[in-house]
Amino acid sequence: MCEWIGEGGAIPSGCQLGRxxxxxxxxxxxxxxxxxxxxxxxxxxxxxxxxGERVTDLLNRNDSVILREAFVESFExxxxxxxxxxxxxxxxxxxxxxxxxxxxxxxxxxxxRQRLQIQFxxxxxxxxxxxxxxxxxxxxxxxxxxxxxxxDATLAFHSRGALVMRDVGTLIINRDVLDWVRASDDQAAxxxxxxxxxxxx
Numbered sequence: 017m018c019e020w021i022g023e024g025g026a027i028p029s030g031c032q033l034g035r036x037x038x039x040x041x042x043x044x045x046x047x048x049x050x051x052x053x054x055x056x057x058x059x060x061x062x063x064x065x066x067x068g069e070r071v072t073d074l075l076n077r078n079d080s081v082i083l084r085e086a087f088v089e090s091f092e093x094x095x096x097x098x099x100x101x102x103x104x105x106x107x108x109x110x111x112x113x114x115x116x117x118x119x120x121x122x123x124x125x126x127x128x129r130q131r132l133q134i135q136f137x138x139x140x141x142x143x144x145x146x147x148x149x150x151x152x153x154x155x156x157x158x159x160x161x162x163x164x165x166x167x168d169a170t171l172a173f174h175s176r177g178a179l180v181m182r183d184v185g186t187l188i189i190n191r192d193v194l195d196w197v198r199a200s201d202d203q204a205a206x207x208x209x210x211x212x213x214x215x216x217x
């Protein structure tokens with residue numbers, strides 16, 4: 017069941033039509049950033065409008081995300097449905113694959129990358145969680161919202177009966193839907209309430 021409020025195009029079963037707000041960001045002209053959002057048995061592919069902030073921050077400050085020129089691809093068959101422009105509820109997204117939108121360069125800090133593995137619904141991911149040198153995963157990470165970025169990630173899932181493995185530069189995972197995380201105790205602090213497997217990856 018997807019949550020979609022869109023304009024134009026064929027709308028898949030269980031979705032709703034409605035009016036779409038035209039932008040998230042005030043900058044002109046808008047920058048379109050590629051976006052792939054992984055839901056339970058499909059993925060939304062399109063663009064998000066924004067400039068001057070990371071896609072992770074955009075997702076964390078909104079309960080939904082507006083997609084442009086979007087379509088949805090089913091993992092159960094060969095169905096691809098054109099959705100046009102519309103809004104997707106963040107809660108149905110297990111993960112988001114994106115490029116660009118790195119935010120304000122002046123606000124970036126040096127980090128240490130720590131490897132971990134996670135399981136969430138039909139997806140498994142292996143990637144690098146960033147933390148400040150000598151510290152637990154980024155201070156305040158748990159207060160910024162449910163979407164957590166991993167770098168140099170590999171995402172595994174089944175599509176049309178076959179195992180698919182995608183190498184992704186940045187994979188933003190939804191902490192609220194995690195089943196377990198395999199990591200050190202310090203790394204696991206970024207995922208409160210999620211069962212932790214401490215055996216080595």
